[in-house]
Structures are given as structure tokens and as C-alpha cells.
Amino acid sequence: MDAEASAPLRRREMAAAASGASRCRLSKMGSGRRPPPARVRVAVRLRPFVEGAAGASEPPCVRGLDSCSLEVANWRNYQETLKYQFDAFYGERSSQQDIYAGSVQPILRHLLEGQNASVLAYGPTGAGKTHTMLGSPEQPGVIPRALMDLLQLTREEGAEGRPWDLSVTMSYLEIYQEKVLDLLDPASGDLVIREDYRGNILIPGLTQKPITSFADFERHFLPASGNRTVGATRLNQRSSRSHAVLLVKVDQRERLAPFRQREGKLYLIDLAGSEDNRRTGNQGLRLKESGAINTSLFVLGKVVDALNKGLPRVPYRDSKLTRLLQDSLGGSAHSILIANIAPERRFYLDTVSALNFAARSKEVINRPFTNESLQPHALAPVKLSQKELLGPSEAKKARSSEEEEIESPEPTAAPASASQKLSPLQKLSNMDPAMLERLLNLDQLLGSQGCQGTSLLSTPRRERMELIKTVEQKDLEIERLKMKQKELEAKMMSQEALHPKGKENCTLTMLRPLPGRTVTVAKPLKKAVVMPLQLLQEQAASPNATIHILKKKGRKRKLEAPASQPDQGEDCWDLELSPELLALGRQKILDLLNKGSARDLRGLQRIGQKKAQLIVGWRELHGPFGQVPGGQIAAAAAATAVVAPTSTVSVAPVASALEKKTKSKGPYICALCAKEFKNGYNLRRHEAIHTGAKAGRVPTGAMKMPTMVPLSLLSVPQLSGAGGGGPETGTGGGAAAVAAGGVVTTTASGKRIRKNHACEMCGKAFRDVYHLNRHKLSHSDEKPYQCPVCQQRFKRKDRMSYHVRSHDGAVHKPYNCSHCGKSFSRPDHLNSHVRQVHSTERPFKCEKCEAAFATKDRLRAHTVRHEEKVPCHVCGKMLSSAYISDHMKVHSQGPHHVCELCNKGFTTAAYLRIHAVKDHGLQAPRADRILCKLCSVHCKTPAQLAGHMQTHLGGAAPPVPGDAPQPQPTC
Numbered sequence: 021m022d023a024e025a026s027a028p029l030r031r032r033e034m035a036a037a038a039s040g041a042s043r044c045r046l047s048k049m050g051s052g053r054r055p056p057p058a059r060v061r062v063a064v065r066l067r068p069f070v071e072g073a074a075g076a077s078e079p080p081c082v083r084g085l086d087s088c089s090l091e092v093a094n095w096r097n098y099q100e101t102l103k104y105q106f107d108a109f110y111g112e113r114s115s116q117q118d119i120y121a122g123s124v125q126p127i128l129r130h131l132l133e134g135q136n137a138s139v140l141a142y143g144p145t146g147a148g149k150t151h152t153m154l155g156s157p158e159q160p161g162v163i164p165r166a167l168m169d170l171l172q173l174t175r176e177e178g179a180e181g182r183p184w185d186l187s188v189t190m191s192y193l194e195i196y197q198e199k200v201l202d203l204l205d206p207a208s209g210d211l212v213i214r215e216d217y218r219g220n221i222l223i224p225g226l227t228q229k230p231i232t233s234f235a236d237f238e239r240h241f242l243p244a245s246g247n248r249t250v251g252a253t254r255l256n257q258r259s260s261r262s263h264a265v266l267l268v269k270v271d272q273r274e275r276l277a278p279f280r281q282r283e284g285k286l287y288l289i290d291l292a293g294s295e296d297n298r299r300t301g302n303q304g305l306r307l308k309e310s311g312a313i314n315t316s317l318f319v320l321g322k323v324v325d326a327l328n329k330g331l332p333r334v335p336y337r338d339s340k341l342t343r344l345l346q347d348s349l350g351g352s353a354h355s356i357l358i359a360n361i362a363p364e365r366r367f368y369l370d371t372v373s374a375l376n377f378a379a380r381s382k383e384v385i386n387r388p389f390t391n392e393s394l395q396p397h398a399l400a401p402v403k404l405s406q407k408e409l410l411g412p413s414e415a416k417k418a419r420s421s422e423e424e425e426i427e428s429p430e431p432t433a434a435p436a437s438a439s440q441k442l443s444p445l446q447k448l449s450n451m452d453p454a455m456l457e458r459l460l461n462l463d464q465l466l467g468s469q470g471c472q473g474t475s476l477l478s479t480p481r482r483e484r485m486e487l488i489k490t491v492e493q494k495d496l497e498i499e500r501l502k503m504k505q506k507e508l509e510a511k512m513m514s515q516e517a518l519h520p521k522g523k524e525n526c527t528l529t530m531l532r533p534l535p536g537r538t539v540t541v542a543k544p545l546k547k548a549v550v551m552p553l554q555l556l557q558e559q560a561a562s563p564n565a566t567i568h569i570l571k572k573k574g575r576k577r578k579l580e581a582p583a584s585q586p587d588q589g590e591d592c593w594d595l596e597l598s599p600e601l602l603a604l605g606r607q608k609i610l611d612l613l614n615k616g617s618a619r620d621l622r623g624l625q626r627i628g629q630k631k632a633q634l635i636v637g638w639r640e641l642h643g644p645f646g647q648v649p650g651g652q653i654a655a656a657a658a659a660t661a662v663v664a665p666t667s668t669v670s671v672a673p674v675a676s677a678l679e680k681k682t683k684s685k686g687p688y689i690c691a692l693c694a695k696e697f698k699n700g701y702n703l704r705r706h707e708a709i710h711t712g713a714k715a716g717r718v719p720t721g722a723m724k725m726p727t728m729v730p731l732s733l734l735s736v737p738q739l740s741g742a743g744g745g746g747p748e749t750g751t752g753g754g755a756a757a758v759a760a761g762g763v764v765t766t767t768a769s770g771k772r773i774r775k776n777h778a779c780e781m782c783g784k785a786f787r788d789v790y791h792l793n794r795h796k797l798s799h800s801d802e803k804p805y806q807c808p809v810c811q812q813r814f815k816r817k818d819r820m821s822y823h824v825r826s827h828d829g830a831v832h833k834p835y836n837c838s839h840c841g842k843s844f845s846r847p848d849h850l851n852s853h854v855r856q857v858h859s860t861e862r863p864f865k866c867e868k869c870e871a872a873f874a875t876k877d878r879l880r881a882h883t884v885r886h887e888e889k890v891p892c893h894v895c896g897k898m899l900s901s902a903y904i905s906d907h908m909k910v911h912s913q914g915p916h917h918v919c920e921l922c923n924k925g926f927t928t929a930a931y932l933r934i935h936a937v938k939d940h941g942l943q944a945p946r947a948d949r950i951l952c953k954l955c956s957v958h959c960k961t962p963a964q965l966a967g968h969m970q971t972h973l974g975g976a977a978p979p980v981p982g983d984a985p986q987p988q989p990t991c
């Protein structure tokens with residue numbers, strides 16, 4: 021093999037690069053720095069003409085310009101060519117070695133740095149992806165070459181006397197019809213893909229085979245490749261029906277202190293090719309497979325687009341393939357995409373589409389980082405045994421047929437006790453080493469605390485993660501408390517220096533326990549440690565001030581003479597402050613309410629981010645607060661003072677103050693939809709619509725504060741340019757206007773309505789959620805309401821009810837068309853009928869082209885044409901998204917509507933009609949069976965016709981003469 025020939029020099033280069041790995045930075049987690057970016061590198065490989073294949077005698081549609089660029093003819097304009105530039109271009113004559121050495125080999129060194137790398141072969145079916153990745157015995161591809169080099173490298177780097185001990189494992193899987201199947205253990209069924217807390221993608225249960233030599237690799241890989249699903253199509257006799265992923269992991273353990281460990285993963289991916297089923301002739305299972313392949317490749321395209329556009333959501337989870345590639349695209353791997361293309365003209369469109377995808381992919385930025393951590397101390401001298409590295413089903417097999425397993429790369433040096441201790445790790449073979457380290461430490465900690473029965477490592481993974489999370493949270497909390505305590509102590513010291521007496525009083529007051537109330541006294545004391553110091557400052561300012569602790573039920577207890585009071589009452593405490601203190605408190609609160617930033621306001625008890633923003637918003641709208649009402653002062657003061665957060669009065673101050681202010685100044689406005697109400701009760705009743713709670717049962721404590729919210733604070737989708745109309749325009753509206761504060765419209769009766777709900781699709785504004793939701797139906801095909809008589813479906817319930825009444829003859833149709841005599845129940849229906857049928861008036865104009873329409877509905881149907889087209893996931897045909905469901909009938913039902921003249925089939929009656937007009941010159945042929953013979957009304961289905969007939973049977977208006985059935989052209 022030629023890869024072997026070039027070995028020594030190349031290996032030296034790679035080893036030198038790899039030895040630099042020992043100086044490489046610590047892992048991303050440890051360093052806290054953002055890893056440097058690495059663009060996805062893209063190489064294009066042009067396959068030669070395949071002998072005997074169709075089109076082999078024609079000139080190629082692609083031409084290489086140099087080692088990085090190529091051109092293809094522009095099918096729109098044959099005078100032009102489309103030029104593309106990539107990181108590398110390999111022409112028809114390039115060998116497997118050229119591609120491997122030029123594009124793949126350079127990234128292998130990153131594996132020894134503990135980084136991830138991936139190689140993806142992409143392209144249309146039959147373009148040579150499998151040839152590039154796998155090759156043949158005579159021309160081995162990327163996979164065998166990479167493995168051979170990697171194993172050689174790890175042997176050299178892991179040799180005795182070198183600082184690192186290296187081991188290599190391999191896994192092999194395929195994604196077939198959205199199922200992840202283990203090719204090394206085909207019996208294991210569909211596997212799940214998970215993500216660890218660092219964003220690494222894992223497949224629990226996936227078999228990992230340790231390999232130490234190329235012979236090892238072949239022994240596992242060749243039979244597993246036989247398990248991959250392939251099938252014949254018109255374009256490729258051995259077409260891959262699945263995406264195949266070979267995962268090679270390189271684990272490194274430092275032999276000496278500090279016993280670091282690294283893990284580098286190499287993904288070698290042979291994607292299935294995108295297929296145009298009009299050309300592959302796929303049917304049945306092949307068509308289904310093809311659908312799955314095209315869908316996942318379509319999602320792959322969306323992922324690349326989202327990454328390029330920097331969208332907040334990248335749809336990795338929309339397919340198994342992209343979920344698995346999350347590491348490689350926009351993730352942590354050094355990635356190479358090899359786009360394979362074919363020279364034949366019949367592949368032209370596929371070629372252009374593959375080149376476009378490749379061009380977009382080279383913009384994607386990854387951030388590879390070194391997966392390095394310290395070895396858990398218990399693991400330091402131990403190497404995981406083979407069985408521990410295997411997946412669950414493999415481990416089982418290994419136990420039963422020990423002799424079949426190859427020997428461990430190195431004999432396990434673990435002492436008996438250590439291996440016993442590690443036995444639960446068999447289940448943790450897929451766990452991140454850092455996580456494993458934490459678990460071991462935790463386990464040890466629990467052991468040292470006497471929790472012998474706690475076998476943390478054998479608890480399910482989710483519980484372990486939760487435990488770790490809880491411990492981390494507790495750590496953080498303890499840290500925070502410590503900081504606060506230090507802060508408090510420092511402040512007390514400074515107070516003591518200024519007012520030694522006051523301090524004495526204060527400390528006494530704060531710290532003296534209440535007799536017989538050890539439990540309740542502990543609460544204020546505890547809170548005194550963590551709360552702000554305003555109270556201490558107030559007391560220092562007025563040393564004679566007395567503080568009373570009141571029991572919730574009015575019992576009063578002076579801290580100065582606690583012994584005189586018997587112990588009664590509940591756990592709930594309140595404060596009573598002296599008038600000076602109250603005045604100071606009042607001023608303080610007022611200042612804070614009027615001048616404080618949202619952040620300052622959050623210093624108040626139980627005022628969070630949201631409430632603080634609401635207060636600031638209120639202030640912006642209505643100016644500063646005049647005063648804090650007297651009744652709330654004690655509580656308001658208490659809000660800034662040392663008060664139990666559980667106290668029922670400590671929150672109320674600001675809320676109540678605001679409530680009073682709101683009452684005096686203006687109406688109550690719902691914070692969610694900005695609807696105005698006369699009083700709080702009505703507002704709360706209304707809020708129940710949003711929350712789903714029953715109005716009468718809302719507990720006082722949980723009541724929402726009536727708020728005067730600046731509308732910009734409301735979460736309204738921001739759309740640009742949609743809608744139209746300004747805030748005061750009266751009609752239309754638009755998301756931008758909504759986001760800027762809502763649209764105010766005036767009704768015919770002069771009533772002003774504020775519309776704060778923007779439709780995400782078109783930006784139109786609505787006054788409440790109900791109307792918005794009703795409107796949203798116009799953007800979907802969903803028709804949730806069905807007529808019980810004729811099964812006709814409707815988007816709106818009122819329309820359906822109205823329709824049902826028409827079956828009873830209960831619908832009055834007073835509006836008659838003067839041209840044809842047809843009756844309508846509503847004048848707008850009549851108008852639209854006249855415009856459509858009898859006039860040339862076209863008032864509804866398309867903004868994007870010259871087209872004009874008689875009705876809004878027609879215009880809406882037309883605008884679909886201007887929408888971005890998406891490919892059908894079965895045949896790849898580009899269609900407007902609105903037509904996809906119609907189009908899918910081609911694949912699911914086949915042509916149901918057959919032309920009687922030429923026997924050609926169509927999926928919809930509309931297409932048949934178009935065909936009849938275009939090809940046979942007939943006018944609007946419709947199936948007679950769904951035409952009412954009495955009034956010539958067309959029904960969509962026979963069931964609808966049956967329902968419609970009841971209109972006549974039920975004594976509805978007799979048919980108008982003009983409506984007499986016309987002879988219909990048939991087709």
C-alpha cells in the first residue's frame with residue numbers, strides 16, 4: 021500500500037506535531053478561554069467517467085481550473101460558467117493517496133493533542149463517496165489509510181519510555197432510516213444519541229473495540245461493513261442506503277504526575293448520497309430509504325445555513341445525522357468535507373447542488389479544544405480492561421467467550437482492590453473522564469462521611485448527574501453565604517468604630533435569643549446574616565429607636581425585654597419601627613423607587629428582575645412616585661431591612677405602593693396583553709385567561725401586581741417590515757409597531773383599541789390572544805372543525821356552525837347576484853363573487869410582482885409563489901412550502917385524477933383541470949359526481965355533495981334559474 025511507502029518522514033512530522041501535544045493547553049473547561057476557531061475545510065473530488073455508464077461519451081460538465089478551483093457550465097446561460105474555489109480540488113486523475121495526503125492526513129495529528137477530527141464524504145449518489153472513504157483492495161481509501169497511520173503513530177507515541185500511554189478503540193455505526201444501528205453488534209437495535217455537559221456527542225451502548233494493529237482493525241471492520249445496508253438503484257449498483265460512521269477514539273494517559281488524560285475522536289463518515297427519485301427509479305423500500313436520506317441531507321443543509329447565518333437555533337436535533345455531526349459542524353472538531361461530484365451531464369444539477377452545499381460549508385467555523393483532564397486518582401495506575409471498554413452487549417458476550425477476545429493491549433496492572441472498586445465503571449465506559457473523576461471523588465467523600473451504603477457509581481446516570489448538580493449548587497450557595505458574612509462583619513466593624521454604643525445596642529438586639537423560642541429566634545438571626553444592612557444603619561442613626569417584633573396575630577414582644585414575654589404564637593414575624601425610622605425608611609424607599617436602577621431595585625426584598633423592570637417601566641411612563649403611602653411604610657422599610665423573606669408583608673410594600681399609585685392614576689393593564697381594566701378584580705379575572713387559573717381561586721399572595729407596563733417590555737415577536745402601519749394608524753399594524761408599543765386603532769364607534777399581539781408570520785397586530793390565534797389559522801392548512809352533516813371542514817367554529825345551519829335551511833340568503841341570480845348570505849360574499857366571476861376588477865395587488873387579484877384569498881394563494889422553495893424530501897423537487905402537502909400525494913397516493921381523454925393521471929383535481937384546459941382546450945372540467953344537479957354547486961367530496969343536497973331537501977330556497985346545471989366538459 022502506498023501509504024506505507026511514505027511512512028518514515030511523514031510519521032516523524034506527525035510525531036513531532038504530536039509531541040507538541042504534551043505542551044498543548046489544558047482543556048477548554050480548565051483554561052476558561054474560548055478555543056481558537058478552525059474553519060471547516062472543503063475539498064472537492066471529481067470522479068472519472070465510469071466505463072460503460074450512460075453519458076460516458078459526452079464531454080464532462082465540470083472542469084478543473086487549478087488545484088483549488090473548478091468551473092461548471094451555467095445552465096441558465098450557456099455563455100457563462102460558474103466558478104468555485106475550495107481548499108482543494110482533486111481532478112479525475114487524482115489518486116486515493118493524493119486525497120488522503122493532501123486533505124486528511126494533516127488533521128490526524130490533532131487526535132494526539134486530545135482534539136476531535138472528522139472527515140465527511142458528501143455528494144450525490146454514485147459520485148464516489150464510498151470509493152473515496154473505503155476504496156478497494158487495490159486502491160484503499162481514506163479509512164484504511166488513516167487507521168494505518170494512526171495506529172502506527174499511537175504505537176510510536178505510546179512506546180515504553182514515552183510520557184503517554186495510548187490506546188485506540190473503534191466503533192462503527194450506520195444511520196438507516198433515522199435509526200442508529202451498531203454495525204459491530206447488529207443485534208443491539210436503535211441506539212440513542214446523547215450530549216454530555218461539555219457538548220460532546222455520545223452514544224451509550226455503542227460497541228467499542230480496542231485495536232492495536234491494522235489486522236485488529238480489519239478483523240472488526242470488514243465483517244461490520246458487510247452489515248451496512250446497500251442496495252441497487254438505477255444510478256448505482258451498490259448504493260449506500262445509510263450514512264456510515266466509523267468512530268476511532270484515541271485515549272492517552274500520562275504515565276507520570278500530574279497524570280493527565282486526553283481523548284481525541286476521529287469520525288470518518290461516508291454519507292449516503294442525495295437522490296432524485298425521478299432518475300433513480302426508486303419505489304417501495306428504496307423510495308422510503310431515499311426519503312430518509314434526502315430528509316437528513318436537507319437538515320444538514322439547514323444546519324450549515326443556520327451556522328453561516330449565526331442563527332440562535334441550529335436544527336441539529338431535526339435528524340440523527342446532524343445530531344451526530346453536532347461535534348463536527350460548528351462544534352469542537354477539525355473537519356474536512358470531501359464533496360464528491362460526477363462529470364456526467366446527467367448529474368449536472370446534483371453537481372451544482374453539491375458544490376453549492378460545499379461552498380456554504382466552508383464558511384462554518386468550529387472551535388476545537390483539547391479534551392484533557394486529570395486522571396482520577398483511583399484510575400492513575402489502572403488501565404481499563406477490555407471488557408470495561410466494551411458496550412453492554414459486548415461485555416456480556418465477552419464474559420461467555422473469553423478466549424475469542426483478543427488480548428488486552430497491556431495486561432491490567434490494577435491491584436485486586438482497585439479493580440474491585442472500579443467494577444461499577446463497566447457501566448461508565450462512555451462517561452467523560454472529568455465526570456468520572458468527580459464521581460470518584462464524590463464517592464470517596466461519601467465513604468469518608470460514613471455513607472457506606474451509597475454506591476454512587478452504580479446509581480442511574482440521571483440521578484448521578486442530579487446529585488452532582490445539587491452538590492455544585494450547594495457549593496455555590498455556601499460560597500455566597502461566606503462572602504455575605506464577611507461583608508457583614510466588615511460593615512459591623514466599621515459601624516462599631518463610628519458608634520460603639522449603637523453597635524452594642526444593635527448587636528444585643530439582633531443577637532439576643534427569645535426565651536423558649538429557639539427555633540423561631542434562629543430565623544431572624546439567620547436572616548440577619550444575609551440581609552442588607554439598612555436596618556443597622558437606621559439604628560445607628562437613631563440609637564433610641566426601638567424595634568418590636570410582632571407576632572402575626574398581633575402579639576407584641578419587645579426585644580429589649582424578651583424574658584418578660586411568654587412564648588406563644590407562630591413562626592411568622594413582623595416588625596414595628598419607630599416613627600423616625602419609618603420616615604427614614606420611607607424616604608429611602610421613595611428614593612430607590614424614583615432613582616434606583618432596575619439593579620438597585622432588585623436589592624429590595626423579593627423584587628426580582630421582572631418586578632424591578634416593571635417598576636422602572638412604570639416610572640418612565642408616569643413619572644416619579646409622589647410618596648410611599650403610610651400604611652405601607654413599615655412594611656416598605658422592612659423590605660429594605662432585616663426581615664424574614666418568608667414574611668407575608670415584606671414583598672407587598674412596593675407592590676402595594678404601586679397598586680395604590682395605579683389605582684389613583686390610571687386603569688389596570690394586563691402585563692401579558694396590555695388590555696386595560698377598570699379595577700383589579702377584572703384584571704385578575706382576565707389574567708386567568710393567560711394563566712389558566714380560576715379567577716376566584718387566585719390566592720392573594722400569588723396575585724399578579726396590576727402593572728402599567730411599557731409595551732416594549734412585553735414579549736412580542738419582532739419582525740421587520742411585516743405588517744405596516746404605525747402605532748396610531750388605525751388599521752394594519754405590524755410587529756414592528758407592536759414591539760414599539762402596540763398599535764392603537766379606532767373602531768367605527770370611536771372606541772380606541774390597543775393591539776399588542778403580532779402574528780409571527782405576517783406581522784399583523786391583534787388586540788388579544790384569542791384573535792391572534794384565530795388569525796394564525798389562516799396561515800395553516802389546519803381545519804379543526806368538521807360539519808357533522810357533510811364532513812366539510814372549517815378553520816373557524818363560527819363558520820362551521822353557520823354552515824351547519826345552512827343544512828336546515830336556516831340560513832337566510834338575501835343577497836342576490838344581479839348577473840346570475842345566485843344568492844349569498846353576506847354582502848362581502850356577493851361582492852367577492854361578482855368581482856371574481858362577472859368583473860375584471862382586480863383590487864388586490866401583489867407587492868412583489870405585477871399580478872392583481874379579485875379577492876384577498878387569491879392574492880394570498882399567489883404570494884406563496886414568492887416564498888423560498890424547499891426540496892421535497894422524497895424526490896428533491898423544489899416546491900413552495902405551501903404546496904408540499906399537495907405534492908406529497910404524488911408519493912403517497914399516486915395519481916387519483918385521471919383524464920378520460922388521454923388517460924394521464926394527476927394528483928389533484930386542480931391539476932387535471934389545468935391539463936384539460938391546456939392540452940385539450942376544454943373548460944374547467946369537473947367531476948360530475950360532485951356537481952349538484954339542482955344548483956350546479958361544486959362540492960369537493962361526495963360526502964359534501966350529500967350534505968349539500970339536504971339543503972334542497974330541507975326546503976331551502978329553490979334553485980335560481982341562472983344556476984341551472986350546465987353541460988360540463990368531461991376529461
Ligand SMILES: Nc1ncnc2c1ncn2[C@@H]1O[C@H](COP(=O)(O)OP(=O)(O)OP(=O)(O)O)[C@@H](O)[C@H]1O
Pocket residue numbers: 066067068070143144145146147148149150151152256258259260261291292293294360
Ligand atoms: N475516483 C474514482 N475512480 C474510479 N472509480 C470510481 C471513482 N469514484 C467512484 N468510482 C466508481 O463509481 C461507482 C460509484 O461509486 P460509489 O459507490 O463510491 O458512489 P457513492 O457516492 O458512494 O454512491 P452512493 O451514495 O449511492 O453509495 C463505483 O463503481 C466506484 O468504483
